[in-house]
Amino acid sequence: DAKTTQPNSMESNEEEPVHLPCNHSTISGTDYIHWYRQLPSQGPEYVIHGLTSNVNNRMASLAIAEDRKSSTLILHRATLRDAAVYYCILSRNTDKLIFGTGTRLQVFP
Amino acid sequence: NAGVTQTPKFRILKIGQSMTLQCTQDMNHNYMYWYRQDPGMGLKLIYYSVGAGITDKGEVPNGYNVSRSTTEDFPLRLELAAPSQTSVYFCASSYSGEMNTEAFFGQGTRLTVV
Numbered sequence: 770d771a772k773t774t775q776p777n778s779m780e781s782n783e784e785e786p787v788h789l790p791c792n793h794s795t796i797s798g799t800d801y802i803h804w805y806r807q808l809p810s811q812g813p814e815y816v817i818h819g820l821t822s823n824v825n826n827r828m829a830s831l832a833i834a835e836d837r838k839s840s841t842l843i844l845h846r847a848t849l850r851d852a853a854v855y856y857c858i859l860s861r862n863t864d865k866l867i868f869g870t871g872t873r874l875q876v877f878p
Numbered sequence: 879n880a881g882v883t884q885t886p887k888f889r890i891l892k893i894g895q896s897m898t899l900q901c902t903q904d905m906n907h908n909y910m911y912w913y914r915q916d917p918g919m920g921l922k923l924i925y926y927s928v929g930a931g932i933t934d935k936g937e938v939p940n941g942y943n944v945s946r947s948t949t950e951d952f953p954l955r956l957e958l959a960a961p962s963q964t965s966v967y968f969c970a971s972s973y974s975g976e977m978n979t980e981a982f983f984g985q986g987t988r989l990t991v992v
Binding site for chain 2: 870
């Protein structure tokens with residue numbers, strides 16, 4: 770499985786945009802980029818995923834570099850509820866998600 | 879629509895005891911997964927199933943067994959509990975193995991082995 774690299778932690782103030790980076794230099798052409806987040810004491814929840822083009826949904830935006838070796842999860846206006854661990858995961862259309870250690874996002878009022 | 883339901887939420891086991899962690903989903907998903915999460919760490923895949931009657935090992939299968947007799951249920955069995963199995967266990971399901979679909983997770987089972 771291709772490996773991802775994320776910063777251990779990031780901080781943001783409430784109402785500000787947050788850009789969470791993910792490097793995946795060994796990504797293959799069939800790898801999808803997925804983002805999940807885990808709120809304290811909860812199971813992970815899906816955030817967004819993409820293949821080549823940038824993606825938007827009600828929770829976030831996913832910006833994918835042209836060479837696909839990196840991506841950025843964008844939270845447009847951070848709220849206190851967005852404080853969580855964010856996982857960037859690659860999958861090769863196989864049947865499992867392999868998690869790394871993720872980025873712990875702290876949001877300050 | 880309950881999603882993915884795990885029972886129990888908490889359990890304390892003595893070393894050497896056995897137990898089954900239950901997981902059921904009502905979304906008619908064919909793929910199901912078991913993960914464990916140690917404190918401060920990411921999730922590790924234990925076992926997964928691509929459909930009834932089919933299971934396969936993940937990253938950390940030792941000490942665990944699974945079965946998948948129905949689409950809805952995917953129990954995880956610990957035969958001889960060890961302190962190293964103290965962890966939070968998450969079950970998940972998805973509609974297909976193609977990872978362009980969303981996986982849904984349960985709320986977890988917190989297991990302590992003493």
